Amino acid sequence: xxxxxxxxxxxxxxxxxxxxxxxxxxxxxxxxxxxxxxxxxxxxxxxxxxxxxxxxxxxxxxxxxxxxxxxxxxxxxxxxxxxxxxxxxxxxxxxxxxxxxxxxxxxxxxxxxxxxxxxxxxxxxxxxxxxxxxxxxxxxxxxxxxxxxxxxxxxxxxxxxxxxxxxxxxxxxxxxxxxxxxxxxxxxxxxxxxxxxxxxxxxxxxxxxxxxxxxxxxxxxxxxxxxxxxxxxxxxxxxxxxxxxxxxxxxxxxxxxxxxxxxxxxxxxxxxxxxxxxxxxxxxxxxxxxxxxxxxxxxxxxxxxxxxxxxxxxxxxxxxxxxxxxxxxxxxxxxxxxxxxxxxxxxxxxxxxxxxxxxxxxxxxxxxxxxxxxxxxxxxxxxxxxxxxxxxxxxxxxxxxxxxxxxxxxxxxxxxxxxxxxxxxxxxxxxxxxxxxxxxxxxxxxxxxxxxxxxxxxxxxxxxx
Ligand code: HEM
Numbered sequence: 001x002x003x004x005x006x007x008x009x010x011x012x013x014x015x016x017x018x019x020x021x022x023x024x025x026x027x028x029x030x031x032x033x034x035x036x037x038x039x040x041x042x043x044x045x046x047x048x049x050x051x052x053x054x055x056x057x058x059x060x061x062x063x064x065x066x067x068x069x070x071x072x073x074x075x076x077x078x079x080x081x082x083x084x085x086x087x088x089x090x091x092x093x094x095x096x097x098x099x100x101x102x103x104x105x106x107x108x109x110x111x112x113x114x115x116x117x118x119x120x121x122x123x124x125x126x127x128x129x130x131x132x133x134x135x136x137x138x139x140x141x142x143x144x145x146x147x148x149x150x151x152x153x154x155x156x157x158x159x160x161x162x163x164x165x166x167x168x169x170x171x172x173x174x175x176x177x178x179x180x181x182x183x184x185x186x187x188x189x190x191x192x193x194x195x196x197x198x199x200x201x202x203x204x205x206x207x208x209x210x211x212x213x214x215x216x217x218x219x220x221x222x223x224x225x226x227x228x229x230x231x232x233x234x235x236x237x238x239x240x241x242x243x244x245x246x247x248x249x250x251x252x253x254x255x256x257x258x259x260x261x262x263x264x265x266x267x268x269x270x271x272x273x274x275x276x277x278x279x280x281x282x283x284x285x286x287x288x289x290x291x292x293x294x295x296x297x298x299x300x301x302x303x304x305x306x307x308x309x310x311x312x313x314x315x316x317x318x319x320x321x322x323x324x325x326x327x328x329x330x331x332x333x334x335x336x337x338x339x340x341x342x343x344x345x346x347x348x349x350x351x352x353x354x355x356x357x358x359x360x361x362x363x364x365x366x367x368x369x370x371x372x373x374x375x376x377x378x379x380x381x382x383x384x385x386x387x388x389x390x391x392x393x394x395x396x397x398x399x400x401x402x403x404x405x406x407x408x409x410x411x412x413x414x415x416x417x418x419x420x421x422x423x424x425x426x427x428x429x430x431x432x433x434x435x436x437x438x439x440x441x442x443x444x445x446x447x448x449x450x451x452x453x454x455x456x457x458x459x460x461x462x463x464x465x
Contacts, residue, residue, distance in 0.1 A: 033361030045072025101350025
């Protein structure tokens with residue numbers, strides 16, 4: 001009996017403490033003018049619900065509080081905005097104090113000159129320097145030939161093998177960028193660079209706990225190792241006095257490049273390019289393979305487009321700019337894949353001062369999660385939204401509509417969009433013209449918070465003919 005009473009007492013105490021803690025956290029953030037919503041537990045807020053329930057957490061909160069509500073997640077008080085018009089406004093108005101609000105671990109590991117960490121004129125400078133490297137002319141004359149050469153080799157020798165397409169597309173995204181950055185040296189450094197880069201990426205997604213063995217600590221260490229490798233690359237290039245026609249060559253060419261970056265800025269710019277194009281390009285490529293497998297009619301149409309290009313050329317001829325421009329259906333497949341899989345759920349912003357938004361007063365330093373996932377499934381924009389239907393994108397006006405946030409929007413809209421599309425298109429070209437494939441089966445795919453196959457996505461590959 002006594003034990004029973006102790007247990008009941010303990011449970012009652014626990015319930016009272018939990019209720020008190022939840023209430024305390026609500027009262028703490030009950031400032032006049034804030035939008036409705038719940039704040040969850042002190043410190044962790046509603047992070048667990050957010051990660052566990054994913055999109056359903058957002059939908060449930062929206063059903064209770066509308067399109068613009070408060071929460072507490074990833075360690076900070078935050079607003080979730082699901083209103084397309086408001087989202088557009090936030091993305092277009094960085095100058096009003098709505099700057100990128102990515103976690104501290106990201107800027108610690110990606111560097112203080114990383115594009116997401118800089119604002120105002122510094123951002124203009126770093127973005128200008130990046131755009132000069134990946135302009136359409138640069139893609140046509142310098143980058144596409146490198147991408148083509150890389151894809152040919154990367155996609156050779158897959159016949160009669162079981163391939164983990166998730167690993168292959170990750171390697172592809174990293175190594176293809178590395179080749180564009182430092183063409184001559186990439187082959188030599190790629191094997192030591194790759195594991196460090198993978199650790200760096202995991203570190204940016206981890207909680208900033210700087211203790212032995214944590215992903216964050218490993219990420220910081222990986223940054224140090226990568227800095228060492230890149231500094232050596234710069235030193236060797238200076239010593240050789242040879243001018244190289246690649247991204248690093250352009251960045252180091254102080255005479256001809258109007259953006260004169262310091263060595264630290266060059267290094268952070270390289271890390272930005274590698275990091276930003278890595279997960280986006282690899283996941284879109286993997287999901288395109290998945291959707292093409294599941295939709296034979298789409299695959300047939302895509303293959304037709306690529307075989308028509310191949311027929312005009314000898315097997316050893318590379319893909320050229322005009323070929324790329326003619327890949328209309330491929331572009332449609334890429335947009336439809338990004339939409340249906342929602343490769344990017346949204347982007348994070350932070351208020352630099354107290355401000356009024358949507359009729360509410362948002363305090364300084366709050367995060368705003370510009371959540372764009374739901375717009376991808378809006379039946380008014382995309383009839384039959386759950387169908388994989390690339391044909392819808394052949395109507396070009398869909399790419400130009402106001403609420404397309406697949407590549408972000410406003411001053412931070414993805415500068416690597418066309419480069420990313422060129423990489424995925426070239427990958428698809430060699431993949432569908434050289435091979436047929438079937439899924440081994442049994443692999444799980446997670447859609448939230450990131451699209452990933454926890455144990456890989458395995459396909460059995462055979463030669464196309
Ligand atoms: C399918 C491929 C890609 C997708 C879906 C994608 C998506 C996005 C999105 C949604 C943003 C907005 C982030 C924000 O507003 O906070 C963004 C920004 C950015 N992307 Fe991409 N991206 C892709 C490929 C690439 C590639 C290949 C590069 C390589 C250069 C790149 C470089 C960047 C950079 C540097 C930014 C930050 C721009 C700034 O802050 O001014 N992206 N991307």
